[in-house]
Amino acid sequence: MLFLVAALLLLGVALGSVAHAPLPVTLVAAAVIGIWLVVFAVRERTARRRHQN
Template structure:
């Protein structure tokens, strides 16, 4: 439950910050974060494949 509260707090801060940024900056930041998450997921998938 504490994790959900912390996640919602962080989400609220990020959405509040994004509301004050210009749209192109927000889209670039979202792309960078999405790419980082995609790279992390691919790396984890490769590691899981080696373990089994």
């Protein structure tokens, strides 16, 4: 439960800072986070496939 509260608090802080950031900065940050998530997902998928075989 504490983890959920901390995650929601961090989400609120992130959304608050995005509201005050210029649009290009927000878009660049969103693109970087999106690329990072895609790379993470691909690495996890390849690691699971290697581990199962």
